[in-house]
Amino acid sequence: MSVRRRRRALEALRWASLGVAVVVLVVFLQAQRQSVDVSYGRSPSSSSAGGTTGSAGESSAASVPSVEEMTALVAADPVVRLPGSIARWNEQRVREVIGSTDVRILVAPPGLDEDERKRLRDVENATVLVVGTEVSGGFYRAVADDLPSWRAQFAVGDVTGPLLTLITALQDRPAPPDLDELTTREPTARELAVVAADLRASGLHCAAGATLTDVPAKTAKEAFPDGAWFAAFPAQRDGTPLPRYGPALAKLFPDQPIVVLHGLWIEYHGPGREDFAELVEASFYGQFADLLSRSDYPQRNALGVYLNRVTDVRYAGLFDRPLPYRPADPLRVALPALPWVFAACVAAFLALSVRSLRRAGGGLRGRIAGGPHRGGVPARLAGLTALAVEMSLLTDVRSDPALTRGIVRLQAAREALGEELPDRHVHTLLAKAANELDDAARTLGIPGYRPDIYLQGRLT
Structure with a gap:
């Protein structure tokens, strides 16, 4: 490699070091933004609302009559059930x-849009309004607040508790006083055998009337890395006892995680149930x-959000549960090394800069100290330039071409010296x-202007 190429390579390396240092500094400062995070790990779930935000994903096409028609119906009958209604209650206790x-x-019915709900609110002679399983009246809205009440509400559509609370x-x-309105029964051997056969075959059982057709695979894998089985049943609307498949399946498959859906009620049975279920x-x-009480979502939507919540709880580190694998974040891994990379780049830039300055300064001093006949290039250039200036005042037509x-030669030498080309x-x-x-x-006939004589005279 020639001297010129080597110098250019070192110069490029010097500025590249500075550029890398600036980039590393910017990345490091950007990563220092503070945030509050109380999780044991960063959950990969879509978390908060998943597939149940707004009205997206609702499957109902329900509608309601006009305000006048509903007003007339309520005036004629103290209990009016519009087509598609799902709520039921203990009529004797309510009476x-x-x-x-x-x-x-x-x-x-559930799944009404805002205009339809407004029409319902405009029915002034209705004391209590039940939309889906949401109970309201006047300025009040009664809601369930414990697991038995939610199980009754979403598994069978029972709103006895909220209805009694609102009326009083x-x-x-x-x-x-609150009473558990949900009556349950053990599934028969034949019922259990049908469900167990499907779970053994594919890990999924969807009973007739259930809206679940498949399980969100990625979300399920994050919630249960070892794999889980899913059994979906429709809500029990006919008032008959609810078959409790969850405990029965847990006895049949004690080491297998199983998620059971009854309508929009979701429960987990299997290893670690007492820890987080x-x-x-x-x-x-x-x-x-x-x-969920006023909407009509498919079971898949509710299941996706439930699985996200399982993942969030496991990542919270509240229980001794294995965390799903998470690939390493390259930035987080490299972050502790960035200050050292920055310091190394700055040191390289300073070292190359000092080397460049020493080379330039040392070369210039050496050339001047060497004199015109001992390699003093800048001094010889300056002396010849001064000679050319003096001669330009005396030249004529005969001497002008040589001058x-x-x-031109002096100008070329000056440019070569500025570009640090070889002294030769x-x-x-x-x-x-x-x-x-x-x-x-x-040509001029002036011996004193001959370069050797002129330069010798200037030095002496």
Whole structure:
């Protein structure tokens, strides 16, 4: 590699070091933005609302009559059930609480849009309004607040508790004690055998009437890395006891995680149930019960959000549960090394800069100290330039060409010196310039302007 190429390579390396240092500094400062994170790990779930935000994903095409028609229906009957209604209650208990007061109940289907819900609110003679399983009336809205109440609400559509609470609140009376309105039964051997066969074959059982057709695979894998089975059943709307498949399946497959859906009620059975199942259920329904009660989402949407919540709880580090594998974040891994990379780049830039300055300064001092006949290139260039200036005042037509050629050679030598070309090349250009100026001096007939004599006289 020539001297010129080597110098250019070192110069490029010097500025590249500075550029890398600036980039590393910017990346490091950007990564220092502070945030509050109380999780044991960073959950990969879509978390908060998943597939149940807004009205996206609802499957209902329900509608309601006009305000006038509903007003007439409520005036004619104290309990009006519009087509598609799903809520039911213990009629005897509700009748006992109502007593002789005039309480009229309008029951509507879930999944209504805002305009349809507004029409329902405009029915002024309706004391209590039930949309899906959401119970409201006047300025009040009654909601379930524990797992048994949510199970009854979303597994069978029972709203006895909220309905009694609302009616007594409207009458300014104390609410009656809560009773578990959900009646259950053990599944028969034949029922259990059908479900178990599907779970063994594919890990999924969808009973007739269930809206679940498949399980979100990625979300399920994040929630249960070892794999889980899913059994989906429709909500029990006919008032018959609810078959409790979850405990029965857990006895049949004690080491297998199993998620059971009854309508929009979701529960987990299997290893570690006592660690996180009730917490997930309370957290999930505590946040989404209001939305689910008035909406008509497919089971897949609710299941996706439930699985995300399982993943969030596991990543919270609250229990001794294995965390799913998460690939390493290159930035987080490299972050501790960035200050050292920055320091190394700055040190390289400073070292190369000092080397460049020493080379330039040392070379110039060496050239001047060497004199015109000992390699003092800048001094010889300066002396020949001064000679050319003096000769330009005296030249004539005969000497002008030689002087002009000499000046051109001097200009080339000056540029070569500025680009730090090898001294040999600069010396060659200066020698040619000196020859041209010598010809011009002889043509003029002035011996004192010959370069050797002129430069010797300046030094002495």
